[in-house]
Amino acid sequence: MRYFAAAAEVAGREEETFAVDSATVGALQDDLVARYGSGMTRVLRNGSFLVDGVVVRDRARPLGRQVDVLPPFAGG
Amino acid sequence: MTVALARISAEPIEADEVEHAVLTAADGALVTFRGVVRNADEGRGVTALDYSAHPDAERFLRESCARIAEETGLTVAALHRVGALRIGDVALVAAVAAPHRAEAFAACARLVDDIKATVPIWKRQHYTEGVSDWVGL
Numbered sequence: 317m318r319y320f321a322a323a324a325e326v327a328g329r330e331e332e333t334f335a336v337d338s339a340t341v342g343a344l345q346d347d348l349v350a351r352y353g354s355g356m357t358r359v360l361r362n363g364s365f366l367v368d369g370v371v372v373r374d375r376a377r378p379l380g381r382q383v384d385v386l387p388p389f390a391g392g
Numbered sequence: 393m394t395v396a397l398a399r400i401s402a403e404p405i406e407a408d409e410v411e412h413a414v415l416t417a418a419d420g421a422l423v424t425f426r427g428v429v430r431n432a433d434e435g436r437g438v439t440a441l442d443y444s445a446h447p448d449a450e451r452f453l454r455e456s457c458a459r460i461a462e463e464t465g466l467t468v469a470a471l472h473r474v475g476a477l478r479i480g481d482v483a484l485v486a487a488v489a490a491p492h493r494a495e496a497f498a499a500c501a502r503l504v505d506d507i508k509a510t511v512p513i514w515k516r517q518h519y520t521e522g523v524s525d526w527v528g529l
Contacts (some may be wrong), residue, residue: 321444321514322526358529366512369448374407388528391472391513392427392482392504 323363323385326355341365342375344383362388395461397469398454400445400513405471410487413469419489421496425504427484429477433527441527441529443474443483446512456506464499466490472506 317334324363327348336343344365348356364371364383396413407424415422429441453470461468471485472498477483486503490496518524 319502320446320512321516322529325526362528366446366448370508371512384446387510387511387514389509389525391443391445391511392508392517 322387339379342379394467395457415487421493423496423500424487440518442516453513460503
């Protein structure tokens with residue numbers, strides 16, 4: 317996992333490695349909220365994940381070996 | 393339809409560079425958008441913004457430009473700044489050149505919307521009362 321911006325602040329780190337029970341975006345979301353609480357809920361509410369170079373939000377989507385946690389985009 | 397320029401920059405960005413990149417002798421219209429740091433957001437005073445980008449942000453910016461170039465058949469370009477910005481600093485420059493103004497205005501608006509929606513860039517906003525928070529959470 318790599319964490320960016322608000323996600324890194326909530327997690328207190330920029331990366332870590334862990335195993336998830338089921339390798340889907342949804343399972344990872346639940347795991348992250350269990351680990352980091354309401355701050356992570358706030359990040360993920362309108363956030364997304366980068367899996368194999370693609371931005372994903374679908375809970376059923378399978379995970380890759382590396383996943384980035386992306387808070388809501390705020391460019392411009 | 394071409395992407396003339398797509399770059400994430402830690403240095404101040406200039407509209408001139410983006411405009412020169414898109415403009416050709418066949419264009420009668422050049423529309424440039426500048427996104428500027430303003431001094432208030434949702435009723436609170438703002439003093440500064442810190443922008444940060446994902447390492448792949450430039451690829452997403454290029455893909456966004458390519459999407460709009462493909463969709464409109466026009467030449468487009470964009471620069472996005474990151475780092476510590478103050479009030480009045482330019483955070484984004486997006487430009488589109490076209491034979492006529494209507495299509496250039498429409499394409500530039502689409503480009504800015506697409507960049508905001510698809511490029512992984514974040515900003516932390518510093519408020520006049522001394523606190524700061526991430527925008528968009």
